C-alpha cells in the first residue's frame with residue numbers, strides 16, 4: 001500500500017477542508033453516531049472550522065492512490081478549555097503545568113475510512129502527528145467504549161486520568177488520556 005502522509009498547519013488546512021469533511025461523513029455514518037446531532041457532519045464541519053483558527057492547529061492526512069483515506073487533527077491545548085478545566089485536581093500536576101506553558105498537544109480527532117481500517121493507517125497518522133509536534137505531552141479524550149480506538153491508545157503510550165467527562169450535556173462519556181514525553185511508538 002502506497003500511503004502518503006501530509007501535514008497542514010493552521011489555515012493551510014482550508015485547502016483540504018471539504019475532503020476532511022467528506023471522510024468524516026463516511027466514517028461517522030454508522031451506529032451509534034448516525035442520526036445523533038452531536039456527531040452530524042455539520043457539527044464536525046463547524047468544530048473543524050473553529051479548530052483551524054486555534055493556536056497550533058494541525059491536520060495530518062493519509063492518502064492512498066491520491067484519495068484521502070484518513071485524517072487526524074489537533075491543537076495546542078488551551079489551558080482554559082472547559083473540559084480540561086472541569087477535570088480540576090484529578091489532572092496530573094505536571095500535565096497542568098505543561099498546559100499552562102503551552103506544552104500539551106490536544107489530539108482532537110483521528111479517523112480512517114472503514115474500507116481502509118486495520119492496515120496500520122491510524123497508528124501511522126498518530127505517530128506522524130505526535131512526532132512532529134513541539135509539545136512533548138499529548139492529551140486526548142476517547143468515548144469510553146469506542147473500540148478499537150479505546151484499547152489502542154494505552155498500547156500507544158497513553159494513560160487514563162481523572163473521571164469520565166462530557167464535551168456537552170448531550171455527548172457520550174469520554175475517558176481522558178495523557179501520553180507523557182519521550183514515549184516511543
Ligand SMILES: CC(C)(COP(=O)(O)OP(=O)(O)OC[C@H]1O[C@@H](n2cnc3c(N)ncnc32)[C@H](O)[C@@H]1OP(=O)(O)O)[C@@H](O)C(=O)NCCC(=O)NCCS
Nearest residue numbers: 110111112117118119120121122123142146148149152155
Ligand atoms: C480508530 C481508527 C482511527 C483506527 O484506524 P486504523 O487505520 O484501523 O488503525 P490501525 O490499523 O493503526 O489500528 C489501530 C489499532 O487498533 C487495532 N485494530 C484495528 N482494527 C481492529 C479491529 N477491527 N479489531 C480489533 N483491533 C483492531 C490494531 O491492532 C491497532 O493496534 P496496535 O496499534 O496496538 O497494533 C478507526 O477505527 C476509526 O476511524 N474509527 C472510527 C473513528 C474513531 O473512533 N476515531 C477515534 C476517536 S478517539
